[in-house]
Amino acid sequence: MSHAAATATHTDAPTHDDLVDQKIVGAFFVAGLTYLTISMLAGILMALQLVHWNPLRGIEIFSPGRWRMVHTNAIAYGFLANAFLGALNWAVPRLTFHPVASKALNWFIFWAWQFVVLSTAAAIIIGPSLQDQAWVMNLAREWRLPMGLGAQGVEWGETPFWIDPVALLGLALVAVNFMVPIAKSKGPMYVTLWYFMAAFVWTFLTYAMGNLLPEYTVSGTSAGAIGGLFIHDLVGLFVTPLGWGLMYYFVPILLKKPIWSHGLSLVGFWGLAFFYPLQGIHHFLYTPIPMFLQYGAVISTIAVELVVATVIINFFGTLAGRSSLFFTNLPIRYFYTGMVFYFITCFQCALQVTLTFQKLIHFTDWVVGHAHLVMFGVFSLWLFGIMIELFPRLMNRPWYSRKLLEYHYWLSAGGLFVMFLDLTLAGIFQGYYWASLQPWDASTDGSQPFWITRVFAGLAMFAGMLCFVYDLWMTWRGAEPADGVEVGPVPHASGHN
Amino acid sequence: MFESKAGIFFIAGVGFFLLAFLGNGAVPMIMYQDRHEATAEELVADNKRIMVQFRDLSERYPDEFKSAFGTPTEEKCAEALRLGRQIYIGEGCWHCHSQFVRPVSNESLRYGPVSETWEYDNELQRPVMFGTRRVGPDLSREGGRRGNDWHTVHFFQPSIVSNNSPMPEYPWFFDGAPDKPNRRGLAIITYVQWLGSWLPEYPYYEELEEVTRE
Numbered sequence: 001m002s003h004a005a006a007t008a009t010h011t012d013a014p015t016h017d018d019l020v021d022q023k024i025v026g027a028f029f030v031a032g033l034t035y036l037t038i039s040m041l042a043g044i045l046m047a048l049q050l051v052h053w054n055p056l057r058g059i060e061i062f063s064p065g066r067w068r069m070v071h072t073n074a075i076a077y078g079f080l081a082n083a084f085l086g087a088l089n090w091a092v093p094r095l096t097f098h099p100v101a102s103k104a105l106n107w108f109i110f111w112a113w114q115f116v117v118l119s120t121a122a123a124i125i126i127g128p129s130l131q132d133q134a135w136v137m138n139l140a141r142e143w144r145l146p147m148g149l150g151a152q153g154v155e156w157g158e159t160p161f162w163i164d165p166v167a168l169l170g171l172a173l174v175a176v177n178f179m180v181p182i183a184k185s186k187g188p189m190y191v192t193l194w195y196f197m198a199a200f201v202w203t204f205l206t207y208a209m210g211n212l213l214p215e216y217t218v219s220g221t222s223a224g225a226i227g228g229l230f231i232h233d234l235v236g237l238f239v240t241p242l243g244w245g246l247m248y249y250f251v252p253i254l255l256k257k258p259i260w261s262h263g264l265s266l267v268g269f270w271g272l273a274f275f276y277p278l279q280g281i282h283h284f285l286y287t288p289i290p291m292f293l294q295y296g297a298v299i300s301t302i303a304v305e306l307v308v309a310t311v312i313i314n315f316f317g318t319l320a321g322r323s324s325l326f327f328t329n330l331p332i333r334y335f336y337t338g339m340v341f342y343f344i345t346c347f348q349c350a351l352q353v354t355l356t357f358q359k360l361i362h363f364t365d366w367v368v369g370h371a372h373l374v375m376f377g378v379f380s381l382w383l384f385g386i387m388i389e390l391f392p393r394l395m396n397r398p399w400y401s402r403k404l405l406e407y408h409y410w411l412s413a414g415g416l417f418v419m420f421l422d423l424t425l426a427g428i429f430q431g432y433y434w435a436s437l438q439p440w441d442a443s444t445d446g447s448q449p450f451w452i453t454r455v456f457a458g459l460a461m462f463a464g465m466l467c468f469v470y471d472l473w474m475t476w477r478g479a480e481p482a483d484g485v486e487v488g489p490v491p492h493a494s495g496h497n
Numbered sequence: 498m499f500e501s502k503a504g505i506f507f508i509a510g511v512g513f514f515l516l517a518f519l520g521n522g523a524v525p526m527i528m529y530q531d532r533h534e535a536t537a538e539e540l541v542a543d544n545k546r547i548m549v550q551f552r553d554l555s556e557r558y559p560d561e562f563k564s565a566f567g568t569p570t571e572e573k574c575a576e577a578l579r580l581g582r583q584i585y586i587g588e589g590c591w592h593c594h595s596q597f598v599r600p601v602s603n604e605s606l607r608y609g610p611v612s613e614t615w616e617y618d619n620e621l622q623r624p625v626m627f628g629t630r631r632v633g634p635d636l637s638r639e640g641g642r643r644g645n646d647w648h649t650v651h652f653f654q655p656s657i658v659s660n661n662s663p664m665p666e667y668p669w670f671f672d673g674a675p676d677k678p679n680r681r682g683l684a685i686i687t688y689v690q691w692l693g694s695w696l697p698e699y700p701y702y703e704e705l706e707e708v709t710r711e
Binding site: 050218434 | 499500501502505506509510511513514516517518520521522524525526528529532534536576579580583584586587588589590591592593595597599600601602603604606607612613614616617618619620622623624625626627628629630631632633634659660661662663665666667668669680681684
């Protein structure tokens, strides 16, 4: 529906400029891309360390162990959170016909979140060097708190304990700022808003649970169970619902047709909401955590993969009849490539979660490959697609070069897929090296071909990223389009409301 | 209900989250609520082996130990364990080394007894250091397998004692040479030597006489 048509049917309908603060959408996107670049460099550093090519050996602030944590945190809280906030600032006001609760609050959230991300990175890098201060260790003893100035000992919850309150405040404000327009909106809620609304509640609760309980309340086995639930919910209840919510928003708009089946949308949402959070313990199978809880987590994991299949079917049903857009429209290609990767991830998950697979592949690079497939192959690709769609509208001009965007696509998707296959295979080899009781060196030496391949796959993904950033820079500067081919719809011509 | 704001907020958002927390989080918390969480001081008091290692460090590196911890008392040993654990976390050791032995994949042959819940009931496992990846081996039975001198050299430059090891170097645990561990170096070695020292079997690479005497 065009902008003019929208105003004709709803005479009091607000215009796009009333609803969306385009500046903040762009600010969140640019911040996200900055952290993604840093995160990729950190990943490359760790990859080089494993193949003995690390050029920064023995330098404390470039310690690969610390940068490994910067790598994962910069993806979750730097890139994904910022990019999602940018996309939410576009989608939520346009879906609800109401602007966010407060534009000033929006900017406060922006800066608070950059503080969270940057201080987390700074603390992870510098904190361990300052840890050995008498007052820190005294406080730790007196209050019986595990006080680390550097990382906190929860995977993906490394954000130091003193930043957690700021992060929680930020998440609460995000929830308020977007819940207000959702609450004000009238009529039935569209699928996207189900996912967003649930995600605001889940993200806050997940962050609070994972960062507070294992740190202050419970130790040992119980802390392990919470830690597993936290890693799992962070992907399942923060990243996944925001990602799918955005797909339910952008895919029908770009394909110019409704989602194939509303019933399947319902099954997908409620199935995910019920089964996904029940699986946390599957990250720690064969630990001292009670076996009946491990079985429960395994069964609900297999159940959610059936739900995922319905979602994938629904989206491919939507694509049917417009499939040529997969080849011509870059955002659509990114979205559907991500969905194929999502299906692979979830199919893989239903297998690897079984105790049979776990014997062999737990602790190996198989899991690392799985994590990259879901975080980069699915959600990052989706966000690239959204950015390719939205940047021309934010800047009111077409992309500088379609060719560079194509390079970005092929290097990102291709590099990622090579990395995924490579690490999955590496994981199987590592599992057999260990089980066959060869000396430990056999597994690290035997991993070298895979680790070397991974370095080059990572470099390809980084090269793709550079193409994208350069293209964005040239577009922003207003350079004449290099190849004269426009990407997707002409900017501003489809002010769909 | 399935498409209403209240239904999504309360049932999917809050309700299902709490249900899952109940199943995955609260059940183990309730099952283990009566277990005592030992302090680092209690761990040291119950464990002669870690004091043997701590004293060995003080004899091997007397000047460095004196300026870092003074004398090797139980109190100082607990302090070293706490600091060592923070370094283990801060340096990201736990992202390449796990701390649990599984009952499968011949792990009990490689490492020792399968891990049990009681081993984790202490403040040095809050948050727990199970770990999720093994680039290097599991460390939960590492204590005593190698001597303190091996560990100093290994932390200083792993490839000297472990050919082709992909482990990073940690020269900042030392004042310029592997025989000069600083406070952080002594603490992380104490922590690693503590891992598994609570089990009936402690391999003892050396120093066996002192323990049999005690």
